[in-house]
Amino acid sequence: xxxxxxxxxxxxxxxxxxxxxxxxxxxxxxxxxxxxxxxxxxxxxxxxxxxxxxxxxxxxxxxxxxxxxxxxxxxxxxxxxxxxxxxxxxxxxxxxxxxxxxxxxxxxxxxxxxxxxxxxxxxxxxxxxxxxxxxxxxxxxxxxxxxxxxxxxxxxxxxxxxxxxxxxxxxxxxxxxxxxxxxxxxxxxxxxxxxxxxxxxxxxxxxxxxxxxxxxxxxxxxxxxxxxxxxxxxxxxxxxxxxxxxxxxxxxxxxxxxxxxxxxxxxxxxxxxxxxxxxxxxxxxxxxxxxxxxxxxxxxxxxxxxxxx
Amino acid sequence: xxxxxxxxxxxxxxxxxxxxxxxxxxxxxxxxxxxxxxxxxxxxxxxxxxxxxxxxxxxxxxxxxxxxxxxxxxxxxxxxxxxxxxxxxxxxxxxxxxxxxxxxxxxxxxxxxxxxxxxxxxxxxxxxxxxxxxxxxxxxxxxxxxxxxxxxxxxxxxxxxxxxxxxxxxxxxxxxxxxxxxxxxxxxxxxxxxxxxxxxxxxxxxxxxxxxxxxxxxxxxxxxxxxxxxxxxxxxxxxxxxxxxxxxxxxxx
Numbered sequence: 001x002x003x004x005x006x007x008x009x010x011x012x013x014x015x016x017x018x019x020x021x022x023x024x025x026x027x028x029x030x031x032x033x034x035x036x037x038x039x040x041x042x043x044x045x046x047x048x049x050x051x052x053x054x055x056x057x058x059x060x061x062x063x064x065x066x067x068x069x070x071x072x073x074x075x076x077x078x079x080x081x082x083x084x085x086x087x088x089x090x091x092x093x094x095x096x097x098x099x100x101x102x103x104x105x106x107x108x109x110x111x112x113x114x115x116x117x118x119x120x121x122x123x124x125x126x127x128x129x130x131x132x133x134x135x136x137x138x139x140x141x142x143x144x145x146x147x148x149x150x151x152x153x154x155x156x157x158x159x160x161x162x163x164x165x166x167x168x169x170x171x172x173x174x175x176x177x178x179x180x181x182x183x184x185x186x187x188x189x190x191x192x193x194x195x196x197x198x199x200x201x202x203x204x205x206x207x208x209x210x211x212x213x214x215x216x217x218x219x220x221x222x223x224x225x226x227x228x229x230x231x232x233x234x235x236x237x238x239x240x241x242x243x244x245x246x247x248x249x250x251x252x253x254x255x256x257x258x259x260x261x262x263x264x265x266x267x268x269x270x271x272x273x274x275x276x277x278x279x280x281x282x283x284x285x286x287x288x289x290x291x292x293x294x295x296x297x298x299x300x301x302x303x304x305x306x307x308x309x
Numbered sequence: 310x311x312x313x314x315x316x317x318x319x320x321x322x323x324x325x326x327x328x329x330x331x332x333x334x335x336x337x338x339x340x341x342x343x344x345x346x347x348x349x350x351x352x353x354x355x356x357x358x359x360x361x362x363x364x365x366x367x368x369x370x371x372x373x374x375x376x377x378x379x380x381x382x383x384x385x386x387x388x389x390x391x392x393x394x395x396x397x398x399x400x401x402x403x404x405x406x407x408x409x410x411x412x413x414x415x416x417x418x419x420x421x422x423x424x425x426x427x428x429x430x431x432x433x434x435x436x437x438x439x440x441x442x443x444x445x446x447x448x449x450x451x452x453x454x455x456x457x458x459x460x461x462x463x464x465x466x467x468x469x470x471x472x473x474x475x476x477x478x479x480x481x482x483x484x485x486x487x488x489x490x491x492x493x494x495x496x497x498x499x500x501x502x503x504x505x506x507x508x509x510x511x512x513x514x515x516x517x518x519x520x521x522x523x524x525x526x527x528x529x530x531x532x533x534x535x536x537x538x539x540x541x542x543x544x545x546x547x548x549x550x551x552x553x554x555x556x557x558x559x560x561x562x
Contacts, residue, residue, distance in 0.1 A: 014562060052403045055562050074311070074405040082403050088396040092328065097321075104317025105404040147400070 004030040004155050004186050005051065010060030012046055012210075020046040021057065022210040028155075028188055033181050035197035035218075036190045037299060038207035044190035045085060047207070048157045052082045064155060078106060081148035085159040085190075087140045091133035095124055098132065099146045106151030115150065122146050122176065138169045145176065149185075156180065158189040162196060174200055194299055198222075208303050227293040230271070232258045235284040242281050249274055256286075314406045318414025319421075322388050326422050333422065334429060337376045341430045344372055345437040348494060359496050360527040365438035370521040371493030372434065374455065377427045378488055378513065379480050381456050385419035385463030386476045393467075402561060408554040412464060419460035420453070427452050441524060447532075448523035454539050455516055459484075461546035468553060487513040497529045512538055 005028035012021035020043045028034050038044050049055040051062050053073060062069040067076040089098065099115050119125045122142045127135060132143065141161070148156060158177065162170040177200055181187050191197055197204050198218060205215040214221070234256045241253060252259040258278070262269050275285065326333050349365030356364040392398040401411055434440055442448050462479075470476050491513035497505050508514055509530070519535025522528040528535070 049399075054399050054402045074407075077403060077405040080403070082399070084396075084399055086396065088399055090395060090397055093324075097324065101317050101321050102400060104313045104320070105400060105406065107311040107313050107405050109313055 001029040001031060003027045004065055005188070006061075006063040007047075007051070008061045008063075010047075010050060010057050010062060012043075012050055012055065012057045020210050021050065024060070024210075024212055026205060026212060026215065028186060029203075030154075030186050031181075031184065032203060033177065033187045033189070033201045035201035035204045036188065036207055037192065037194065037197050037204055038190075039192060039303065042207045043210040044207055045159055046210075048082065048159055048188065048190060052080055052157060053077055054082070074107075078151065079154040080157070081151065081153035081155070082157040083141075083144045083148045083159060083161060085163055087137065087144065089132045089140055089143060092131055094129050094131055095119070095135070095143055095146075096128040098143060099150050102147035103150035108151045114152070115146075118146050118149055121179070138165060138172070141165065141169075141173070142176070149180070153185065155186045155188070158187065160190055160192070162191070162193065170196075194294060198294070206299060206302055213302055221298065222292065222294075227261055227263055227297070229259055229261045229291045231289050231291070232260065232275075232278065232285055233287040234258065234278075235286045239283065241283075245277055245281060311404075311406050311410050314404055315410050315414045315417070318401075318411070319418045322415065322418030323421065325388070326384075326418075334426070337380065337426050337430060338433050341372055341376065341433050342437070344368070345434065349437050359499070360525070362525050362527065363438065366440060367496075367521075367525070368494050369431070369434045369438065369440055370524050371488075371491075371517050373427050373430050373452075374491075374513070374517045374520055375485075375488045375493050376430055377423050377452070377455055378459050378484050378516075380426050381419055381423040381459035382463035382466065382480050382484060383476065384422050385416055385460040386467035386470065386479075387463075388415050388419060389464055389467035390470050390473075390476055394473075408551075412461070412550060416457065416460040416464050419463060420456040423456035423460065424452055427456070443526050444523040448520070451516070451520045451523055451535075451539070454543065455520070458539060458543040458546060461543065461550060465546065465549055465553070468550075484513075487511050488517070490514075491517050492529055493517055496527075512542060515539070 005026070007024050007026040010021055010024040011019070013019050022043075024043075024047060036044050036047065046055055050057040051064070051069060053069060053076075062076075064076040065079055069076040093101070096115070096119075099119065100110065100112075103111070103115065116125065119128055122145060124139065124142055124146060127139060132140060135143065145158075145161075161177070162173050165173070174196070177187055177189070187200075189196070189200070201218055203216065204218050204221055206213045236256055239253055239256050239258070241251065241258070245251070246253070249260050252261075260274065278285065345365065348368055353364040353368075358364065359367045389398075392401065406414075431440065466476060466479050490508065491511045492508070497508045497514065500508060515530055515535045515538035518528040518530045519532055519539070522532050522535070
């Protein structure tokens with residue numbers, strides 16, 4: 001699949017000397033949902049604002065669908081949309097005027113049918129004549145999405161789309177993101193909610209202190225860096241495990257539960273052998289469950305490692 | 310050229326003018342009427358003609374200039390500052406608009422509003438005094454060019470302002486005094502020689518003088534000097550805005 005976004009060696013230093021982006025290299029494939037994960041102040045917003053032309057970056061190149069976003073900014077921006085993190089809207093304008101204004105700004109002629117379709121898609125049609133100040137927070141966010149989509153962009157950036165919104169609305173936003181992606185829009189979202197990245201995106205980049213620490217497919221990332229654990233519940237009430245086995249598998253013992261942790265990429269683990277050894281030592285297995293570390297745990301681990309280095 | 314983008318800004322800004330029609334139009338009309346009642350009728354009836362023109366009629370061009378300068382400046386400065394204040398300017402930055410097109414949209418809208426207000430004041434003044442416009446094309450030329458120039462100036466003020474207070478400083482502390490002292494309500498020939506020379510340092514004097522010439526063919530300075538002055542201010546504003554955009558100062562991080 002071709003790259004819709006290519007970022008090469010992008011650096012950004014703010015006037016207060018803070019280095020917000022440090023040699024960013026990143027490619028986004030057409031048609032994917034990509035998550036940019038990182039803690040607050042990591043550089044997520046600076047990166048997408050640099051791509052969209054809201055912030056000037058100091059060096060490097062950004063190409064959107066092959067167009068340089070500085071030299072060929074018109075072509076690059078015509079196919080890009082951004083939904084900001086905050087609810088930046090003009091309170092006294094109606095939904096309809098707000099969305100049509102955005103379409104005009106991006107150089108597109110009036111197309112009331114498309115705007116109607118968009119507002120219906122985002123469940124805003126019945127609010128088209130309402131002023132922004134009369135809308136709820138969730139509706140305002142959907143208006144921002146409608147504005148960003150008003151010029152039919154190929155590439156949509158969502159800056160923390162579900163920050164400070166309730167669970168129900170978060171699920172609703174996720175559904176919208178999926179729907180947009182199904183309609184052919186490539187989506188890049190920034191988030192610090194791991195659950196969001198895990199739920200929505202096919203690939204993830206982790207950014208910290210302006211550097212991209214890692215880029216990978218979400219599932220692969222979990223597999224590659226994920227820790228698995230097996231909790232083995234024994235029939236015996238008291239467990240007095242042979243020291244050799246305990247050391248060999250580094251079991252954590254809690255009453256009659258043995259916890260064995262391992263990394264999925266280690267291929268020298270023989271679980272059948274381990275279970276047999278437990279039985280051979282006179283213990284009967286009652287039950288066992290496996291648990292896999294979430295993206296959140298991986299994220300924390302990576303950030304900690306990055307800070308140490 | 311992003312024609313639709315410029316049009317979107319123009320319509321968006323003129324919509325704001327429509328939404329606040331009462332304060333946009335009523336305020337200059339009421340203020341102008343009060344000036345005519347006080348200066349034109351109450352005080353003006355006791356003042357003899359200036360350059361053969363009735364005092365009430367004489368002050369019309371100065372009155373229009375006073376309103377245009379302040380309106381153009383405050384409309385343009387508020388428009389761009391409001392976008393910065395509400396952070397909705399992100400959308401302008403993200404759109405495929407050049408700096409020139411952004412300025413064209415904002416300054417164009419502010420200038421259109423100012424020209425409309427100027428024409429309304431002329432009509433309002435007609436209810437109080439007799440007005441003659443000897444050179445209508447020259448009058449329209451000054452009206453449009455002054456509106457554009459001071460809208461550009463207002464755009465700069467709006468870009469650099471760090472708060473609503475900053476928007477008020479230039480109109481209140483600079484433009485209004487310069488307009489009052491620039492012969493809006495008198496001819497500088499009525500001043501002592503020393504103050505006449507001081508008045509010649511005031512650029513607004515040249516604008517009012519040229520504008521008054523288009524009405525009554527009387528002026529404090531030559532028409533050519535007035536035209537050169539307005540173009541000088543216009544070019545200075547364009548150069549300053551260009552410099553600001555090139556440097557990106559106060560526009561983008």
